[in-house]
Amino acid sequence: MRAEVALLSRNILVYGEMENSCYGDNLCQFFNHDTYGGHIKIFRNFSSVHLSHVELKNMGQQREMGSYPLHFHMCGDVDQRGGYREPTYVDGLSIHHSFSRCLTIHATNGLLVKNTVGYDTLGHCFFLEDGIEQRNTFFHNLGLLTQPGTLLPTDRNETLCTSIRDKVYKGYTPSPSTECK
Numbered sequence: 001m002r003a004e005v006a007l008l009s010r011n012i013l014v015y016g017e018m019e020n021s022c023y024g025d026n027l028c029q030f031f032n033h034d035t036y037g038g039h040i041k042i043f044r045n046f047s048s049v050h051l052s053h054v055e056l057k058n059m060g061q062q063r064e065m066g067s068y069p070l071h072f073h074m075c076g077d078v079d080q081r082g083g084y085r086e087p088t089y090v091d092g093l094s095i096h097h098s099f100s101r102c103l104t105i106h107a108t109n110g111l112l113v114k115n116t117v118g119y120d121t122l123g124h125c126f127f128l129e130d131g132i133e134q135r136n137t138f139f140h141n142l143g144l145l146t147q148p149g150t151l152l153p154t155d156r157n158e159t160l161c162t163s164i165r166d167k168v169y170k171g172y173t174p175s176p177s178t179e180c181k
Contacts (some may be wrong), residue, residue, distance in 0.1 A: 060100030079110025123149030
């Protein structure tokens with residue numbers, strides 16, 4: 001038999017401080033635990049970003065789009081094509097017990113993601129946000145135990161898909177057999 005084994009602990013830990021239970025408007029009808037964690041967002045025009053062997057725990061937020069554990073947000077070209085002598089990378093990260101994805105790449109090109117573990121997250125783990133992103137390399141990563149989230153229909157299971165109807169055409173009810181897969 002074979003099994004994937006991954007070490008989740010790292011010497012450097014960045015974590016969101018959590019409440020004991022779900023509270024306020026944090027979608028408590030779907031979750032009995034706090035889903036409002038910390039997040040790291042990287043914007044364009046940085047001088048360099050090289051994250052290596054860092055643990056991210058209790059990160060991300062179900063309440064807001066764009067609040068992911070690690071989010072490269074509209075950075076453009078982050079490799080030699082963008083003028084970076086050493087391309088931008090994340091290496092050996094552990095992202096676990098996350099409340100909204102693991103790592104999100106949005107309108108960012110040329111990022112290297114390697115040896116990264118994503119475990120126990122709500123919604124997609126490794127996420128290319130718009131599908132226009134180019135030249136990003138995912139090498140030797142592992143994503144395990146993704147659970148239904150609320151942000152996008154593709155994050156949801158059938159119950160969440162048919163229950164969440166805001167921003168949907170008035171009176172429209174999603175069909176579990178087609179839209180909720």
